[in-house]
Amino acid sequence: MKNNKWRVGVVVAVIVAASIMLEDGCECRRVQFIFGDSLSDVGNNKYLSKSLAQASLPWYGIDFGNGLPNGRFSNGRTVADIIGDQMGLPRPPPFLDPSLTEDDILHNGLNYASGGGGILNDTGNYFIQRFSLYKQIELFQGTQEVIREKIGKEEAEEFFKEARYVVALGSNDFINNYLMPVYRDSWTYNDDTFIQYLIETLKGQLKALHTLGARQLMVFGLGPMGCIPLQRVLSASGNCQDRTNKLALSFNKAAAKLIDDLGIQLANSSFRFGDAYDVVNDVISNPNKYGFENSDSPCCSFGRIRPALTCLPASSLCKDRSKYVFWDEYHPTDSANQLIANELINKFGFLRLNQSSSSPAPSPSPLN
Numbered sequence: 215m216k217n218n219k220w221r222v223g224v225v226v227a228v229i230v231a232a233s234i235m236l237e238d239g240c241e242c243r244r245v246q247f248i249f250g251d252s253l254s255d256v257g258n259n260k261y262l263s264k265s266l267a268q269a270s271l272p273w274y275g276i277d278f279g280n281g282l283p284n285g286r287f288s289n290g291r292t293v294a295d296i297i298g299d300q301m302g303l304p305r306p307p308p309f310l311d312p313s314l315t316e317d318d319i320l321h322n323g324l325n326y327a328s329g330g331g332g333i334l335n336d337t338g339n340y341f342i343q344r345f346s347l348y349k350q351i352e353l354f355q356g357t358q359e360v361i362r363e364k365i366g367k368e369e370a371e372e373f374f375k376e377a378r379y380v381v382a383l384g385s386n387d388f389i390n391n392y393l394m395p396v397y398r399d400s401w402t403y404n405d406d407t408f409i410q411y412l413i414e415t416l417k418g419q420l421k422a423l424h425t426l427g428a429r430q431l432m433v434f435g436l437g438p439m440g441c442i443p444l445q446r447v448l449s450a451s452g453n454c455q456d457r458t459n460k461l462a463l464s465f466n467k468a469a470a471k472l473i474d475d476l477g478i479q480l481a482n483s484s485f486r487f488g489d490a491y492d493v494v495n496d497v498i499s500n501p502n503k504y505g506f507e508n509s510d511s512p513c514c515s516f517g518r519i520r521p522a523l524t525c526l527p528a529s530s531l532c533k534d535r536s537k538y539v540f541w542d543e544y545h546p547t548d549s550a551n552q553l554i555a556n557e558l559i560n561k562f563g564f565l566r567l568n569q570s571s572s573s574p575a576p577s578p579s580p581l582n
């Protein structure tokens with residue numbers, strides 16, 4: 215499986231997944247554990263009461279479920295939601311959900327993703343509260359202890375070996391760290407040495423996850439983050455920030471190599487890297503080709519007051535949310551996430567997987 219398409223493509227493992235009984239005696243479901251930032255957060259920051267990175271007010275979540283804010287930094291689903299649905303995996307609840315029980319974890323896995331979080335501990339520290347990747351891995355260790363208590367050491371080991379893992383962080387390490395002069399890293403490193411530092415750190419973190427039992431793991435690369443509305447307002451022209459985009463490309467290249475190397479080095483592992491850089495870049499340059507009308511400004515905004523760092527009840531919404539690539543200054547809309555996920559799914563042939571064995575039907579786009 216270690217061929218080139220994993221290097222050039224986007225996310226994703228080809229997995230026939232369903233609610234199944236695993237062969238080796240563990241009567242567990244196959245679930246996911248997700249480590250990430252605001253692109254994958256499904257509500258953790260909502261419970262971090264002092265966090266300034268919040269998606270807890272309208273109009274976040276307006277096209278999801280009952281339309282109330284649910285902690286996702288989008289109007290609808292995340293890319294991981296959509297891909298997980300297609301893989302027939304249950305959607306993992308946020309780690310901080312106070313109503314969670316051990317059985318919920320055994321049935322649905324857990325999502326540790328936290329808005330503002332990064333590969334580095336310092337990243338996003340002006341959001342005051344967020345889980346860095348190190349912290350998320352610590353929390354996962356705690357989860358493992360709880361599960362061992364519940365089902366025993368051997369079954370727990372099997373459960374965690376069979377689970378799917380997603381690691382999707384990195385953009386905050388640039389946007390909310392290296393590229394901000396208030397952070398020490400911005401003057402300690404240059405572009406190359408900072409990326410090396412990130413990759414070394416990520417290497418240690420992925421090895422730690424492997425030691426903890428993660429075997430099937432996908433790492434999502436970065437998109438053209440120099441084109442998020444927040445970056446465009448940095449220049450009078452409103453163009454994408456070339457340097458920021460170049461950093462994303464360099465990170466992706468180095469991360470692809472790291473994950474390939476780890477996949478060879480680590481026993482029984484299936485570690486994969488994928489990014490959606492090219493697809494998103496093309497959507498941004500040619501929105502009409504993909505059915506979008508706007509690819510440079512947020513759907514939820516204060517109009518001329520830019521950047522409005524978050525979407526608020528006082529913000530106004532664009533007329534047709536399905537026609538905007540960006541939901542707020544940082545994050546894509548549900549329909550952009552759908553398009554990214556579709557591209558991945560087509561690329562890697564998810565739809566040709568054994569449909570008969572996966573029970574949950576993919577949920578339709580709420581925007582149709």
Ligand SMILES: *[C@@H]1O[C@H](CO)[C@@H](O)[C@H](O)[C@H]1NC(C)=O
Nearest residue numbers: 334335346347348349350352
């Ligand atoms: C990062 O934070 C974790 C706790 O979440 C800590 O154990 C670790 O030592 C920190 N690493 C660095 C390099 O500061």
Ligand SMILES: *[C@@H]1O[C@H](CO)[C@@H](O)[C@H](O)[C@H]1NC(C)=O
Nearest residue numbers: 375424427429480481482483
């Ligand atoms: C790899 O898989 C083999 C066969 O299932 C097993 O015996 C071995 O202990 C595994 N190694 C690790 C590090 O998981």
Ligand SMILES: *[C@@H]1O[C@H](CO)[C@@H](O)[C@H](O)[C@H]1NC(C)=O
Nearest residue numbers: 230232567568569570571572
């Ligand atoms: C598809 O799933 C069915 C039922 O789970 C199984 O019997 C069959 O072998 C699978 N086919 C393939 C090609 O995996």
